[in-house]
Amino acid sequence: xxxxxxxxxxxxxxxxxxxxxxxxxxxxxxxxxxxxxxxxxxxxxxxxxxxxxxxxxxxxxxxxxxxxxxxxxxxxxxxxxx
Numbered sequence: 001x002x003x004x005x006x007x008x009x010x011x012x013x014x015x016x017x018x019x020x021x022x023x024x025x026x027x028x029x030x031x032x033x034x035x036x037x038x039x040x041x042x043x044x045x046x047x048x049x050x051x052x053x054x055x056x057x058x059x060x061x062x063x064x065x066x067x068x069x070x071x072x073x074x075x076x077x078x079x080x081x082x
Contacts, residue, residue, distance in 0.1 A: 011050040015039075018053035019079070026059040034060040038067065040076045054080040 004012075015037050017023060025032050038056045039049035049055060056076065058066060066072045 008047070011047060015050050015055045016053045017055045017057065019076075020057055023055070023057040025057060026062050027057050028062040028066065029059060031059040031061075036060055036063045038063055040073070040080050049080075052080075 015023070017037075020027055023037060024035060026035065036058055038058045039046045040054040040056065041049045054076075
């Protein structure tokens with residue numbers, strides 16, 4: 001497995017969101033338990049999500065449910081492109 005670069009580690013540590021101020025509370029259910037930060041664009045564009053703040057706060061349960069939801073992802077990709 002490829003080792004993460006120092007730049008990528010710094011990007012992941014300093015993630016922010018242009019959509020939500022509080023990254024400590026799930027945007028879907030309001031929980032603050034086991035929080036994750038969901039990047040709107042995945043794959044090669046994941047770093048662009050972190051650079052431009054296209055990150056959504058989700059608890060681990062909601063992240064698991066919504067990560068593969070095509071409608072949810074398309075909605076947020078369109079908002080980020082605006």
